[in-house]
Amino acid sequence: MEELRIENWLIRFNRIATCEAHAKITSGYPESCACVDCTNFIKNRNEAYPPKFQTLLHNLGIIQNHEAEVVSLGPLSNGLFLYSGWFHFVGEVIKDPGDHLPIGLHFRYFFTKHTALVPTFFNGEPIVQIEFETEVSLKLPTSKID
Numbered sequence: 645m646e647e648l649r650i651e652n653w654l655i656r657f658n659r660i661a662t663c664e665a666h667a668k669i670t671s672g673y674p675e676s677c678a679c680v681d682c683t684n685f686i687k688n689r690n691e692a693y694p695p696k697f698q699t700l701l702h703n704l705g706i707i708q709n710h711e712a713e714v715v716s717l718g719p720l721s722n723g724l725f726l727y728s729g730w731f732h733f734v735g736e737v738i739k740d741p742g743d744h745l746p747i748g749l750h751f752r753y754f755f756t757k758h759t760a761l762v763p764t765f766f767n768g769e770p771i772v773q774i775e776f777e778t779e780v781s782l783k784l785p786t787s788k789i790d
Contacts, residue, residue: 645657645658645735645736646658646659647738648703648704650700650745651741651743651745652739652741652743653737653739653740653741653743653745653754653755654737654738654739655735655736655737655738655755655772656735656736656738657704657705657733657734657735658705658733658735658769659703659704659705660705661705661734661769662704662705662733662734662735663705664765665732665734665763665765665766665769666705666706666707666710666765668763668765669707669710669763669765671709671710672709672710672711672712672714673712673713673714673761674686674689674711674714675709677714681715681716681725682714682716684725684780684782684783685714685716685727685780687783688780688781688783689708689709691780691781692727692751692780693708693751693778694747694748694751696747697747697751697753697776701774704733704735704774705733706731706733706774710731711729711730711731712729712731712732712761712762712763712773713729713730713760713761714727714728714729715727715728715729717777720779722779723781724750724779724780725779725780725781725782726777726778726779727778727779727780728775728776728777728778729775729776730760730773730774730775730776731773731774731776732759732762732763732766732772732773732774733771733774734769734770734771735770735771735772736757736770736772737755737756737757737772740755740756740757742754744777750778750779750780751777751778752776752777753774753775753776753777754774754775755772755773755774755775756772756773756775757771757772757773758773759771759772759773760773
């Protein structure tokens, strides 16, 4: 396993095992749900993840559109919509300071050993969940016109 230090966090990860698991995942949660909120997230996905976070996902072996979960937390006073979600990778959290790691004004993430909705392709491996919150615009009509 390789080690990664980000601010006060220390993570151990296995990029090869993570890549192998993600290669078996056919799509992320938003594609399997296809509700209005998930469809909006899909349309915003490229802007939802800052380049620095996209690089982190790649370095960990995570495919960016393989979210295990995405949840809309609703509109914000700034006109954007708050979403949260998470990804999984093979590894372990060595040092957890409990901090969220912000990237810019509209994105933050953290690591946790507490996992949910882990795809079966990770069977038997130690798993870390990387959770995020992001603010995105509305890219869908608010009402359907027939």
